[in-house]
Every structure is written in C-alpha cells, then in structure tokens.
Amino acid sequence: MILEAKNIYKSYRNGVKKLPVLIDLSININKKETITIMGPSGSGKSTLLHILGTLDKPDSGEIIIDQTNINSLKERELAYLRSTKIGFIFQFHHLLPEFTAYENVLIPAQIVGNVREKQARAKELFEYIGLTDRMEHYPSQLSGGERLRVAVMRALINNPSIVFADEPTGNLDAENADKLLKLFKKISGDFDQSLIITTHNRAVAELGDRQLVLENGALINRQ
Ligand SMILES: Nc1ncnc2c1ncn2[C@@H]1O[C@H](COP(=O)(O)OP(=O)(O)O)[C@@H](O)[C@H]1O
Ligand SMILES: [Mg+2]
Known part of the structure; x- marks a missing residue:
C-alpha cells in the first residue's frame, strides 16, 4: 500500500455556517493502481485530492504515505515528501508563464536540487509525449492540450509514487481530451506510480482499476 487515509473529516466555514465536505472518509491506495473518482461539481473532489496530496490538512483523520504518518512530520519534512513522492496535475495546468515548457518540467527537480540528473529524463519525457519540438515554447505559445501534457511531464519528472490529476x-x-486519455492509459502501463484521477468524463473514469464516486462526503463504488 502506498497511501492510507483514515477517517478523514473536512469542513469549510462560511461565516457562521459550517459546510461539511468530507465525512469519515477512508481510502487505501495500492502501489501502481489507477483509481478514478467521479462526483458532481461541489462534491469535494478537489478538496479530497488536496488532502490526500498533503497540500491541505483535514480537520481530523490520518494520512499515511509509504508508512509515514504525515502528522508526525515537520513542515520541511512534509515538503520534501511531497516533492519526491507526489505529483500533481491541476485542471488549470499551473505552468509558470515566464519559463519554457522544458524549464517548467524541471521545476520539481529544481525544488529537490537534482536538475542536472533530471535533464536527460526531461528530454525523454518530451519524446515520450511527442512534444520534443515544443520544448523551448512558453506556455502562452502552447495549445490547452499541449499545456496539460507538459503538466503531466512535470508531475512525472521526480518519479513520484503517486500522481494526482484533478479533472x-x-x-x-x-480531441485533446482523447489524447490526454490515451496518455494516461500509456503512463499507467509504462510507469510504476499510482494514479488518482477525478473526472466528469466517462471514458476517463473507465481507466480506473477501481472506479469510485464521491457522494455525500464519502466514497462509494461506481455502479
Ligand atoms: N476554501 C474554501 N472555503 C469555503 N468553501 C470551500 C472552499 N473550497 C471549497 N469549498 C466548498 O466545498 C465544497 C467542495 O468543493 P470542491 O472540493 O472544490 O468540490 P469539487 O472539486 O468536487 O467541485 C464546495 O461546496 C465548495 O464551495
Ligand atoms: Mg474540483
């Protein structure tokens, strides 16, 4: 098992009102498996991925990643774990506009301090993804689909154990959704990481070894 989330509660406070989003949610993620999560808008998919990916903290509950309970970690240790074990692909790609595609892919390596060792891998990933001729382009010079594929490479550069992709x-x-779908399929066959994808797209949901739905604050099996 690579990640274990136990009895997660998360609510947001809007003024005096408390909005419960995740209610006693538990999930185990096995090494190398692909899990897809569907759920209506506002059901808490992004909140869940942020919590599983250690970008946000639950009100209560435990997250254990590769046998380490993250509650026991200092902020700096947590940041190191996040940048070495976890990759993120956000809906709005979050590429840095002032860096080229190639430089963007190497940012997580920069954070860990191993850019030199990762340069060859970055070039391999551009080949793998069929974007070698776009390496020196800036995000503004790429199409939406190309930007997302660059974000996928950025998530993979440090060989993380888990990659989270939020819609x-x-x-x-x-057409671009289909290209990305094919890329995820290829990645889950070719690389060793677990892949957790939230989606509204049925074809993407079908990629899951386990297909779940987030509903009323909890995860259930997709029918
Ligand atoms: N920072 C926040 N403050 C207050 N409410 C929030 C915050 N983030 C999300 N929410 C609310 O929590 C619920 C779940 O949001 P979210 O996780 O983004 O759902 P999804 O990704 O499934 O659309 C929504 O009702 C949203 O409005
Ligand atoms: Mg969301």
Missing part, C-alpha cells in the same frame, strides 16, 4: 480533461475539447 485533467475538464477544459479540453473532445
């Missing part, structure tokens, strides 16, 4: 096809047209 990756949400803003893509059908």
Whole structure:
C-alpha cells in the first residue's frame, strides 16, 4: 500500500455556517493502481485530492504515505515528501508563464536540487509525449492540450509514487481530451506510480482499476 487515509473529516466555514465536505472518509491506495473518482461539481473532489496530496490538512483523520504518518512530520519534512513522492496535475495546468515548457518540467527537480540528473529524463519525457519540438515554447505559445501534457511531464519528472490529476480533461475539447486519455492509459502501463484521477468524463473514469464516486462526503463504488 502506498497511501492510507483514515477517517478523514473536512469542513469549510462560511461565516457562521459550517459546510461539511468530507465525512469519515477512508481510502487505501495500492502501489501502481489507477483509481478514478467521479462526483458532481461541489462534491469535494478537489478538496479530497488536496488532502490526500498533503497540500491541505483535514480537520481530523490520518494520512499515511509509504508508512509515514504525515502528522508526525515537520513542515520541511512534509515538503520534501511531497516533492519526491507526489505529483500533481491541476485542471488549470499551473505552468509558470515566464519559463519554457522544458524549464517548467524541471521545476520539481529544481525544488529537490537534482536538475542536472533530471535533464536527460526531461528530454525523454518530451519524446515520450511527442512534444520534443515544443520544448523551448512558453506556455502562452502552447495549445490547452499541449499545456496539460507538459503538466503531466512535470508531475512525472521526480518519479513520484503517486500522481494526482484533478479533472485533467475538464477544459479540453473532445480531441485533446482523447489524447490526454490515451496518455494516461500509456503512463499507467509504462510507469510504476499510482494514479488518482477525478473526472466528469466517462471514458476517463473507465481507466480506473477501481472506479469510485464521491457522494455525500464519502466514497462509494461506481455502479
Ligand atoms: N476554501 C474554501 N472555503 C469555503 N468553501 C470551500 C472552499 N473550497 C471549497 N469549498 C466548498 O466545498 C465544497 C467542495 O468543493 P470542491 O472540493 O472544490 O468540490 P469539487 O472539486 O468536487 O467541485 C464546495 O461546496 C465548495 O464551495
Ligand atoms: Mg474540483
């Protein structure tokens, strides 16, 4: 098992009102498995991924990543764990506009301090993804689909154990969504990391070894 989340509660406070989003949610993620999570808008998919990916803290509950309870970690240790074990692909790609595609892919390596060792891998990933001729382009010079594929490479550069993708096809047209779908399929066969994808797209949901739905604050099996 690579990640274990136990009895997670998370609510947001809007003024005096408390909005419960995750209610006693537990999930175990096995090494190398792909899990897809569907759920209506506002059901808490992004909140869940942020908590599982250690970007946000639950009100209560435990997250254990690779046998380490993250509650026991200092902020700096947590940041190191996050940058070495976890990759993120956000819906809005979050590429830095002032860096080229190639430089963006190497940012997580920069954070860990191993850019030199990762340069060859970055080039391999551009080949793998069929974007070698876009390496020196800036995000503004790329299409939406290309930006997302660059974000996928950035998530993979440090060989993380888990990659989270939050509605990756949400803003893509059908053709680019299909390209990204094929890329995820290829990645889950070719690399060793677990892959957790939230989606509204049925074809993407079908990628899951386990297909779940987030509903009323908890995860259930997709029917
Ligand atoms: N920072 C926040 N402050 C207050 N409410 C929030 C915050 N983030 C999300 N929410 C609310 O929590 C619920 C779940 O949001 P979210 O996790 O973004 O759902 P999804 O990704 O499934 O659309 C929504 O009702 C949203 O409005
Ligand atoms: Mg969301």
